[in-house]
Amino acid sequence: MIKCCPNNIDSKKSINMTVRTRFAPSPTGFLHIGGARTALFSWAFAKKHKGDFILRIEDTDVARSTPEAVQAILDGMHWLGLDYNEGPFYQMQRMDRYKEVIQKMLDEGSAYYCYCSKEELEALRETQMQQGVKPRYDGRWRPEEGKVLPAPPQDVPAVIRFKNPKDGDVVWNDLVKGEISIANQELDDLIIARADGTPTYNFCVVVDDWEMGITQVIRGDDHVNNTPRQINMLKALGATIPQYAHLSMILGDDGQKLSKRHGAVSVMQYDDEGYLPEAVLNYLARLGWSHGDEEVFGMQQFCEWFDLDHITPSAAQFNTEKLRWLNAHYIKQASSDYLVNDVTKRLAKLGVQVTVTPNLAAVIDLYKERAHTLNELANSVVYFYQKPLVDQAAAEKHLTAEIKPAMQKLTDVLVSVEWQAEAIHHALNDVVTEFQLKFPKVAMPLRVMLTGIAQSPSIDQVMVLLGRDEVMARIKDAKF
């Protein structure tokens, strides 16, 4: 009952307002899985509502932002196919505008200079921690009616703080988590401009979300605590408050938080490991969002189905096994051309040069149902282009003296047999019958000799692709 109406975008705002969402990463590292999902959801929401998706690079932390990271984020977005209608905008290029707004706030009295030194603030924090209260600025430079401020010290450069309301609560209806209410008393007067004059994150976000006309802010859970501050600033500026949707975090396979030290990887690493973007996207879409029992769907379908009402508010644990399963599915579905190109590259990385025969497309057709990743696929077909390394245990088990006569006979037959699967199969069967063996008694040694291991697709099919000469050569070379 409570949840049904407020979250319904259609009925509320979008009648005469275009949806505008944004993804606003800070370029301090690669695009990781959590960021990718945030981007995906923002993107899908915009697509669903025929709105705009904007990319904004939040690079105001000059010390930690790098051009490489910007590029890594762009690459990740591109690999996933998350295209944007506007941007990338760079906050560092909007400095003039931020400064104008700060001046306006100063003039209007919603911001003020504070001359506390970092040391002073540090000491304050420590005392408060010891007293068991939430550490926050005590407002000592906050202008108040009837309050006499001390004379500004000469040696401390001023920062600018936002004059946050002292009373009341900030309440918003989070599109994922429902109503969230935070008392203004919990909030302090945050710094909006550093001593060097550069604006800070929370302030830039406010100005940008406002001026870029963002209607729904879809972002990570870790920003919940920033939201009331941002809403207060938005109000002070007379801006329209966007709707907020806070996505819970993604935990690693082990249930632990992903961090640079632990488990967080670039989405591009999934490319390296042989995952298709379709699989990663589909997996991410289902992580924290659902549409009934639907598990496998493409992005077009996703964009039609996507909404914010079916996002889980709780954290989700990443499950590589399920990603692998989806990936296997998309490999089976992938076009032959695509796979040939991709696998050729992966084989090249393994130092394997693909030749005209055996035909790689045919080889892939034989193997693509068995692979969970493109790397597995590439690895599994190496022996078509290179002599296999024979697995010792398999050789000992299957290349026994007792099957030697049968193998000898087989080579005689193979010289003249018609080189196609059915005929080869018959030839194998004949030998099996003649020597009174079971089929595997012949097939298994052949597998080991031809592929190096005891598992392969139907052995006659393998032989067809390998070619008569190569088959004969490998049987001849086999040691047993």
Next chain:
RNA sequence: GUCCCCAUCGUCUAGAGGCCUAGGACACCUCCCUUUCACGGAGGCGACCGGGGUUCGAAUCCCCGUGGGGACGCCA
């Protein structure tokens, strides 16, 4: 410490007070298919954190615990 958030099979989830003897998917197990391994098919195992309320009726609403997470920067 303070504030905020979260809680259904091992994992991702369905679930909007009766359709729930709690559904689906991954994983796992069994069987079938079979030329080995896969693929595929058919079954199986397996959960509402605990306690109180509200109600004729609670996985669902409320409260309290407990557990987990996040935030408390001149980082974003």
